[in-house]
Amino acid sequence: MYKDLSEEKKHVSVLAKEVLQYLSPQKNDVIVDATLGLGGHSSLIIEEIGKKGRLIVFDQDKENLEKAKENLTNFLDQITFFHTNFENLAQKLDEINVKEVDGALFDLGVASTHFDQAERGFSFSKEGYLDMRMDRSNGITVEEIINSFIESNIADIIYEYGEERKSRVIAKAIVEARQLTPIKTTTQLADIIEKVIRGKSRIHPATKTFQALRIYVNRELEVLEKGLSQAFDRLNKGGRLVVISFHSLEDRIVKKMFKKWAAKCVCGPDVWKCECGKVVEAEILTKRPIVPGRDEMNSNPRARSAKMRALKKI
Numbered sequence: 575m576y577k578d579l580s581e582e583k584k585h586v587s588v589l590a591k592e593v594l595q596y597l598s599p600q601k602n603d604v605i606v607d608a609t610l611g612l613g614g615h616s617s618l619i620i621e622e623i624g625k626k627g628r629l630i631v632f633d634q635d636k637e638n639l640e641k642a643k644e645n646l647t648n649f650l651d652q653i654t655f656f657h658t659n660f661e662n663l664a665q666k667l668d669e670i671n672v673k674e675v676d677g678a679l680f681d682l683g684v685a686s687t688h689f690d691q692a693e694r695g696f697s698f699s700k701e702g703y704l705d706m707r708m709d710r711s712n713g714i715t716v717e718e719i720i721n722s723f724i725e726s727n728i729a730d731i732i733y734e735y736g737e738e739r740k741s742r743v744i745a746k747a748i749v750e751a752r753q754l755t756p757i758k759t760t761t762q763l764a765d766i767i768e769k770v771i772r773g774k775s776r777i778h779p780a781t782k783t784f785q786a787l788r789i790y791v792n793r794e795l796e797v798l799e800k801g802l803s804q805a806f807d808r809l810n811k812g813g814r815l816v817v818i819s820f821h822s823l824e825d826r827i828v829k830k831m832f833k834k835w836a837a838k839c840v841c842g843p844d845v846w847k848c849e850c851g852k853v854v855e856a857e858i859l860t861k862r863p864i865v866p867g868r869d870e871m872n873s874n875p876r877a878r879s880a881k882m883r884a885l886k887k888i
């Protein structure tokens with residue numbers, strides 16, 4: 575029996591102490607929580623910024639946003655809630671006339687609530703419609719992709735976003751199976767994959783494919799670049815950006831963007847004298863990514879793959 579590591583425990587905010595340490599929220603600060611979830615990190619931040627501080631929060635999942643409102647009920651007058659993707663962060667800050675913020679937090683990916691609800695289609699061990707959209711008011715579902723995309727496109731998605739070496743075999747099996755009957759549910763898809771991939775690994779053979787399809791339908795990598803850029807633009811000098819990622823594709827983007835902002839020069843290696851005029855815009859506060867300690871990993875399995883990076887704008 576395989577373990578679906580992503581759903582072992584209820585949602586607990588990851589690296590909570592470290593987030594506070596690196597975000598360093600101060601009294602009266604204005605802070606963005608770009609991925610509110612159930613409001614775990616936000617509830618800690620609000621204690622630090624005090625009664626005159628302000629939180630601006632985003633979640634593309636309406637149900638999570640509503641649950642977080644209940645969890646943050648004592649602070650509602652200090653919080654502005656946006657049900658939208660953080661790729662719209664700058665536009666939303668403009669709408670409320672906020673030009674600069676003191677800090678921004680991105681705790682990426684899905685929440686435990688997504689895995690808890692079988693009908694959302696995130697968990698291959700719970701029978702449910704293959705949806706996987708975090709924002710159910712928008713976009714295409716996984717079911718639509720696997721029943722309508724051509725085989726090579728499905729294989730490319732599984733390879734690019736799941737780093738699954740057997741992507742072609744899986745795509746072929748999907749296309750053969752859908753000719754017999756449409757693939758509507760999580761367990762149908764997981765069974766198709768399990769029949770063609772027999773690994774010795776402890777993780778289910780469908781894990782990487784599910785990750786890939788989820789990243790694709792939610793455009794997770796594309797919006798990450800947009801959201802981080804907009805948040806960085808809006809940081810005031812001394813403002814901090816903290817990002818927690820859960821897979822290497824995300825972390826690679828965060829690392830690359832941080833490096834660019836902290837770079838003295840972006841001239842190519844062939845240029846012997848700097849011509850770019852780039853100024854150093856940020857100081858990276860985490861030379862290596864911060865990862866949870868053994869205790870946190872044991873008590874919260876979801877934390878196992880977490881990597882946190884932080885910077886200060888200068």
Ligand SMILES: C[S@@+](CC[C@H](N)C(=O)[O-])C[C@H]1O[C@@H](n2cnc3c(N)ncnc32)[C@H](O)[C@@H]1O
Pocket residue numbers: 586587588608609610611612613614615616632633634635638658659660661681682683684685708797
């Ligand atoms: C890991 S959870 C955040 C948990 C939160 N920090 C806490 O302590 O409760 C990530 C949340 O961000 C939301 N989310 C993910 N990507 C998003 C995006 N691009 N725009 C807005 N919300 C997003 C998800 O719907 C989910 O609720």
